[in-house]
Amino acid sequence: MIESVEVEKGEASLVRLRTRIVGEAHPALKLPPGLKGRYLWVERIYRGRLKPRKGEFVVLTHEELKGLLEHGREPLVPGRAFKEDVDADGHSEVNFEGDVLRFSVAPHRGATLRSLEYRGKEFFMGKGEYLNVNYIELGGVDDHIESGKYGGALSSLKYEYEVDEGEIRLTGRAKGFEIEKAINLERDFPLLTVRTSFKARKKAELNYWMRMAVRGVPGRSVILLPARDGLVRERYHFQYLDSLFRGLEISRMSLPGILVLDEAEGVSLLAVFSRLPENVAYRSYGTFFTVEPAFERAQLKKGEVSQCVLGLIPGTFYSSSRFHLGVFDFLEEAMRNKLVSSLVTVESRAPELLLKGKRISYSRIGEFGETHLWKLDVDTEERDLEEASLLIGGESYGIDGL
Amino acid sequence: MGSTAFDPLTFGYEWETFLTGKNMVPIKSDEVKRLGRKLQAEFPETRTGTDHIRGLDSKFLEIRSGILSDYQGLDGRTRETIGAIKRVCREKDLVFFPLGSHPLFGKAAGYHLHVGSVYSLKVAQDLARSLTPYVPLIAAFMANSPFWGISEPPGGFKSYRVKYFADWCSTVIVPVERGLGQFVWGNDVLVKGIEKPTVEIRVMDSPLSVSLLAEASIFIVALTLNLAERHGSGMMDRNTYMEYVVNRRRAARWGLQALFDWRGERVPASDILEELVGSVLPAARKLGLDGFELLEKMARKRVTQADFLLSLYDGRDLHVYTRDLGNLLERERDPFADFLEEAPELPVVEAESAEDMILSHITIETPFRLLYESLEFPYDFIEDVVEEFRKRGLVKVSRAPEKGILLTRIR
Numbered sequence: 178m179i180e181s182v183e184v185e186k187g188e189a190s191l192v193r194l195r196t197r198i199v200g201e202a203h204p205a206l207k208l209p210p211g212l213k214g215r216y217l218w219v220e221r222i223y224r225g226r227l228k229p230r231k232g233e234f235v236v237l238t239h240e241e242l243k244g245l246l247e248h249g250r251e252p253l254v255p256g257r258a259f260k261e262d263v264d265a266d267g268h269s270e271v272n273f274e275g276d277v278l279r280f281s282v283a284p285h286r287g288a289t290l291r292s293l294e295y296r297g298k299e300f301f302m303g304k305g306e307y308l309n310v311n312y313i314e315l316g317g318v319d320d321h322i323e324s325g326k327y328g329g330a331l332s333s334l335k336y337e338y339e340v341d342e343g344e345i346r347l348t349g350r351a352k353g354f355e356i357e358k359a360i361n362l363e364r365d366f367p368l369l370t371v372r373t374s375f376k377a378r379k380k381a382e383l384n385y386w387m388r389m390a391v392r393g394v395p396g397r398s399v400i401l402l403p404a405r406d407g408l409v410r411e412r413y414h415f416q417y418l419d420s421l422f423r424g425l426e427i428s429r430m431s432l433p434g435i436l437v438l439d440e441a442e443g444v445s446l447l448a449v450f451s452r453l454p455e456n457v458a459y460r461s462y463g464t465f466f467t468v469e470p471a472f473e474r475a476q477l478k479k480g481e482v483s484q485c486v487l488g489l490i491p492g493t494f495y496s497s498s499r500f501h502l503g504v505f506d507f508l509e510e511a512m513r514n515k516l517v518s519s520l521v522t523v524e525s526r527a528p529e530l531l532l533k534g535k536r537i538s539y540s541r542i543g544e545f546g547e548t549h550l551w552k553l554d555v556d557t558e559e560r561d562l563e564e565a566s567l568l569i570g571g572e573s574y575g576i577d578g579l
Numbered sequence: 580m581g582s583t584a585f586d587p588l589t590f591g592y593e594w595e596t597f598l599t600g601k602n603m604v605p606i607k608s609d610e611v612k613r614l615g616r617k618l619q620a621e622f623p624e625t626r627t628g629t630d631h632i633r634g635l636d637s638k639f640l641e642i643r644s645g646i647l648s649d650y651q652g653l654d655g656r657t658r659e660t661i662g663a664i665k666r667v668c669r670e671k672d673l674v675f676f677p678l679g680s681h682p683l684f685g686k687a688a689g690y691h692l693h694v695g696s697v698y699s700l701k702v703a704q705d706l707a708r709s710l711t712p713y714v715p716l717i718a719a720f721m722a723n724s725p726f727w728g729i730s731e732p733p734g735g736f737k738s739y740r741v742k743y744f745a746d747w748c749s750t751v752i753v754p755v756e757r758g759l760g761q762f763v764w765g766n767d768v769l770v771k772g773i774e775k776p777t778v779e780i781r782v783m784d785s786p787l788s789v790s791l792l793a794e795a796s797i798f799i800v801a802l803t804l805n806l807a808e809r810h811g812s813g814m815m816d817r818n819t820y821m822e823y824v825v826n827r828r829r830a831a832r833w834g835l836q837a838l839f840d841w842r843g844e845r846v847p848a849s850d851i852l853e854e855l856v857g858s859v860l861p862a863a864r865k866l867g868l869d870g871f872e873l874l875e876k877m878a879r880k881r882v883t884q885a886d887f888l889l890s891l892y893d894g895r896d897l898h899v900y901t902r903d904l905g906n907l908l909e910r911e912r913d914p915f916a917d918f919l920e921e922a923p924e925l926p927v928v929e930a931e932s933a934e935d936m937i938l939s940h941i942t943i944e945t946p947f948r949l950l951y952e953s954l955e956f957p958y959d960f961i962e963d964v965v966e967e968f969r970k971r972g973l974v975k976v977s978r979a980p981e982k983g984i985l986l987t988r989i990r
Contacts, residue, residue, distance in 0.1 A: 202602050202898055226914065227891050227903045233910075234601045236902040304729050307683040310604050310636050396942030412944045415730065416952065440943075463730020 179233050180216065189224045194235065198245075202236045205313045205328070207285060209267045212245055239265040253340045264291055264302065264315050271338065271345055275362045277508060278491065280369055283317075287332040288347045288358050290318040290371060295491035298444045300391055300437070303465050316390045316465060318487065320373060322352060327388050327467075331356075353381045366517060366552065367506065368542075371487040377477035385485060386471035389448065393466045397441035400468060402457055403432040403499045411459055413466045424460035431499045433546055434521045435468055438495065443579040445495040447504045449521045451486035451545045488550065490519045496567050496576050500524065505562065505576060513556050520551045524570035531573070532557060532565045584702045584807045589646050589695050589777075590653075590800045594792070595630055595639040595688040595785050597676040598668070603683065603901045605637035606673065614667055615640055621663055625656065632686050633746040639688060640664070640675075650867035654793045661789055665909070674905040678888070679724030679740045679784025682901045685731075687745040688785035690721065692796055694803045695777035700770060704760055706778050707768045709806040711752055712819055714767045714782050715826035715839060716855070719848045720877055721795060722834040723784035723884040726897065733892055737834035737885035740784050741827065744955065749781040751824055751955035754815040767827070778803070782827075787884055787908060788915035794873050801862035802855065818843070824956055825933045834883040838930040847927045852878040873916060881925040887918045937964050938988070941974055947984035 183193040198215050201208050219241050229235050239246075239262075246267055251260040253271065260269040263281050270281040270291055281292035293300045303316035312328030323329035336347040336358070347358040355376040362369050375383050391398070398413035404427050411425055434449040435457065454470035475483045492504025503520035520528055520539060528551055529536040539551035567574040598614065599605050608629070615628040618640075626643035642660055647653045661675075668675050679688055697703045722737035736742045744750045744765075752766045762773055767782040780799055786792045822840040829837040830848065837848045856871045856878065863871070877883065891907070892900055907914055933956065940953050950961060965986060968974035975987040 200602065202902075203604055223903075224893065225891065226911070227900075227907055229903060229906050230910065233906040234902060235906075236602070236896070236898045238896050238899060306729055309634070309684075310607070396945070414942070414945060414949055416949050463728060 179229055179231050179235060182229070182231055184228070189222050190228055192221050192223050192228055194219045194221065194229065196235060196237065198237070199234075203307070203313055204311045205333070206266060207268065207333075209246060212242075212267075215245055217241070217245060239267065242267065254342060257342060258340050258345070266315070271340060273343070273345070273360075273362050275343075275364060275367070277506075278362060278367045278369060280360070280362065282345055282347070282360055284336040284338045284347055287319050287334050288336045288338075288349065288356075289315075289332070290360065291315065292317065293369065293446075293489060293491075295367065295444060295446075296493075298439065298442045298491075300439075300444075300446055300491075301389075303390065303392060306463055306465070308462070314390055314462070314465065316392060318371070318387055318389045320356075321386050321388060322354075322375075322384050324384060350378075353378050354383070366554075367491055367508075368519065368552075369489040371489070372484065373487075374482050374484045375477070376482045377479055379479050381477050383475045383477055383483050384471075385475075385483070386454075386469055387485075387487065389468045390465050391437055391446075391468065393461065393464065394439060394441040397439065398466065399438040399440065400459060400466070401436040401438065401497050401502070402427050402459070403430060403434065403497070403502060405429045405431045405499065408497055408499050413461055415461060415463055424458050426456050426458045428456035430454055430457060432502060432521060432523060433470075433548055434502050435470075436495055436497055436502045436504070437468070438579055440579050443493055445492050445504050445579060447488075447490040447492070447495075447502055447519060447521070449488040449490070449502075449545055449548075449550060451484070453546055453548075486545065488545070492518070494562060494576050494578050496520075496574050498572075498574055500572075501528070501567070501569050501574065503567065507559055514558055515554050516557045516562065517554045518552065520553075520567075520569075521545065522549050522551065522569055523547070525549055526570060527551065529568040530555070530565060531568055533561055536568065584697055584699075584706065585694075585804075586696055586698060587648070588800075588804070589648055590796065591644045591646050591693050591777075592642075592792075592796060593630075593689075593691040593693075594642040594644075594677070595690070596642060597678065597681055597688060598640045599674045599676050599905065601672050601674065603674060603676070603898065603905050605632065605635060605681065605684070608636065608638045611638040611640050614664075617667065618642075618660065618663060622656070622660060625660065627660065632688075633748075635684060635686055648866075650793065650797050650863075653796060654789075657789055657792060668909070674909060676905060676908065677785050677787050679722070679738060679786075679885075680727055682726035682733075682897055682904070683728060685727040685739065685743075687724070687740040687743060687748065689740065689745050689749060689781060690783040690785050690792065692780045692783065692799055693771065693775060693777035694780070694800055695775065697772065697778060698776050700760055700772040701757070703770045703772045703776075703778050704755065704757065706803060706807060707752075707766075707770050708754075708815060709809065710768045710778070710780065710803060711815065711823050713802060713855075714752070714780075714823060715830040715837075716848055716851055717780065717795075717799060718767075718782045718784075718827060719830035719834050719837055720852055720874065720883060721783035721786060721791075722830070723786055723888070725885040725889050726892075729897065733897070734885075734889045736832050737836075737883055738784050738831045741782060741831035745781070751827065754820060756815075784884075787887075788873070788913055790913050790916050791873050791884065794868070794871050797863050797866050797868045798856070798859060798871060798874060800866060801859035804862045805859055821933070821957075821960065825936075828936060828954065829930055832931075833928045834885055835877060835881040836925050836928045838927050840930070845930060847881075849878045849881045849927070873919065876919050879924070880919070880922055881927065882919060882922045884915050886922065886925065887915050890918065890922070933960070934964050934967075937961060938968065938973065941968075941986045941988045943987050944977070944985040945987070946982050947986065948982070950986065 301316035336349040494505035629638040724740040727739035
């Protein structure tokens with residue numbers, strides 16, 4: 178609210194407003210502690226009649242509030258993790274930096290994986306779309322336990338957290354569950370793992386689904402969903418009415434994963450889940466699209482734990498079928514050019530990369546439910562990949578660039 | 580049809596308006612409902628209540644005039660109601676925010692005018708058909724939604740609401756031949772006869788100016804009266820229909836700066852409005868309005884409420900702007916009328932062809948469905964144009980069993 182106004186006249190007036198902070202500009206934005214009731218002088222240029230008067234309300238920008246907010250980078254693990262408000266919501270996110278991958282998590286807002294950056298390409302961060310009276314979409318991956326409705330109890334939950342070398346562990350309580358999240362970034366391999374556990378405080382039904390809001394480039398973003406009757410390929414087109422009336426829902430997944438391709442920037446992102454989702458929904462919005470895997474409801478006894486793991490692996494090449502999804506990239510390391518690749522397959526035998534006439538076997542990272550996660554790294558040049566192919570269970574698959 | 584079509588001549592409106600908190604976020608449905616009930620109790624002759632905002636957990640305060648018969652009744656009742664709403668808003672720290680879209684959320688807020696009483700559905704259909712060519716002009720001078728959240732650039736369209744078919748509540752009219760009458764939900768002009776003895780014009784954006792609301796309403800009622808004097812045709816002429824469809828899009832984009840295809844010629848929308856203002860004046864006088872002061876100025880300067888909103892926007896944060904705009908609308912009685920005095924004349928904008936509109940919607944593997952739903956041009960028209968693009972090497976056409984035709988722009 179404006180307490181006083183000073184105006185320097187000219188064609189456009191420079192206006193100095195003495196403001197008192199009375200509350201959030203949107204229910205989804207939480208005012209940082211200690212801000213309410215504080216006074217702040219703000220200088221703005223106004224042309225004509227929009228100039229506010231004493232007693233009226235104004236919305237303050239992040240820039241204007243900067244002086245009252247905690248600022249700058251606060252190191253948590255030197256060279257590895259730091260606190261900083263990267264999405265300009267007034268609260269610091271916890272940020273991790275690996276050799277090729279960076280991520281941010283927002284403990285104050287549902288422990289949302291807010292940002293994932295690979296080689297300078299941001300997968301999630303939105304500009305803040307006002308989707309509802311209680312929800313602003315900033316992009317990212319968050320958790321839900323209420324049916325069909327985003328922005329529910331978990332999205333606004335505040336988590337406690339601890340950080341060490343390459344991992345952040347977050348804890349929160351909501352709706353009869355103790356929730357633990359552990360987000361881990363591999364140091365020398367582009368793999369981010371998000372492990373989410375729900376422990377029932379009493380007998381409860383868990384209806385878990387996650388929502389990945391991915392920045393979309395109309396016509397140039399593609400999502401690949403492996404279904405039992407073939408690979409479903411959906412290209413992102415902004416259509417306003419789409420988000421109101423329909424989305425694509427696939428309840429016949431053959432693999433617990435999806436592949437997101439950004440043809441505009443030549444980057445792909447493999448997302449793997451530890452369980453086969455009951456269905457995966459896709460919806461398009463103005464500047465982003467969502468992928469929403471929903472898992473079968475679980476009846477939990479008191480003290481029982483249900484866990485879901487999400488693996489996120491970016492790359493610049495990819496390979497896909499209804500039986501496998503994979504990404505490939507080259508990392509420079511001590512003057513060597515290293516090809517790294519991750520695959521998720523239905524087939525339990527190790528896949529092989531046929532490269533320059535040689536067969537190179539993948540090594541197992543782990544089992545994700547009924548499926549298998551593999552990795553490979555080998556010294557080679559990018560041009561060699563053009564002729565390469567994947568051998569999985571006696572079938573040969575090509576490798577595509579973007 | 581003749582003026583006996585109306586027995587008697589009545590009209591009334593439904594005006595969808597946003598009610599927000601001091602942060603400019605629409606308030607909860609229950610609070611809007613309470614205010615609606617309070618207003619209806621205070622003005623029992625009105626039917627004020629709430630209406631659904633698609634995709635938002637809030638509701639419009641829908642101001643319903645009840646049945647009116649002249650300008651004085653319209654203006655008086657509207658100003659009384661607005662006075663009461665603003666009083667409650669002051670008491671409860673709310674903002675009355677009548678725009679065609681909410682700058683932060685988008686969402687289509689309309690102004691629907693009913694003209695009646697027409698008890699013959701056949702006559703009502705003919706009236707709706709006669710009004711069809713004028714729909715783009717009405718959309719143009721009522722444009723008041725140049726913001727649509729962050730997913731669209733401010734001012735990219737003067738009426739994003741009309742562009743987005745008012746969230747499918749004001750869509751391109753589906754032609755129905757005489758003798759084959761059906762109720763079709765959502766048309767820009769709707770034969771409401773099965774429910775109310777009226778023809779409902781739905782294409783207008785919710786206005787911020789009460790003076791414009793009154794003038795525009797009388798203009799449309801008078802135009803409908805004039806059209807009723809003529810004999811309506813049982814069929815929709817193809818050229819007239821295509822002019823309507825294409826002009827509608829131009830009106831959404833450019834408001835009164837649009838250049839229309841009009842009876843086979845290229846004519847500025849503003850010229851058509853200027854001429855019509857003169858020709859409907861005698862009918863308007865019978866309704867108690869002596870002149871169209873605002874509409875005449877708007878036509879002369881090609882300025883709409885959307886231009887007023889855009890004149891205040893200097894690229895700053897949209898939420899900051901929305902709050903400042905809320906202050907202005909609370910503070911000033913009719914800022915649009917004042918703006919009109921000083922507003923510069925705007926130029927006529929060269930018309931984009933229907934073909935260019937279609938081509939600009941094709942990127943990579945664009946589904947035919949999306950093309951149709953973005954433009955609502957007739958299927959066969961789009962198909963013919965796409966075939967022409969294919970022949971000229973502009974577009975590649977592919978087929979997908981689950982999605983139908985996919986179009987990719989080659990150059």
